[in-house]
């Protein structure tokens with residue numbers, strides 16, 4: 001079993017509202033929990049930073 005930590009950043013393509021962010025977070029929590037992936041999600045000044053952890057597969 002190969003465990004992987006994947007950090008990345010990206011820039012938004014349009015301004016994100018609080019509701020946009022809540023929607024992304026909600027989807028991520030549902031999907032990631034289902035496949036046993038956890039992590040961290042931040043957004044500030046038009047940039048996302050995310051770290052995902054889980055099995056490589």
Ligand SMILES: Cc1cc2nc3c(=O)[nH]c(=O)nc-3n(C[C@H](O)[C@H](O)[C@H](O)COP(=O)(O)O)c2cc1C
Pocket residue numbers: 010024027028029031032048050052
């Ligand atoms: C910065 C960013 C991070 C995201 N992280 C995740 C994530 O960790 N897990 C996830 O399921 N969706 C994440 N999403 C949402 C996906 O882009 C996508 O909207 C969602 O998985 C639904 O995909 P679908 O349209 O193919 O059903 C993220 C979106 C953004 C913009």
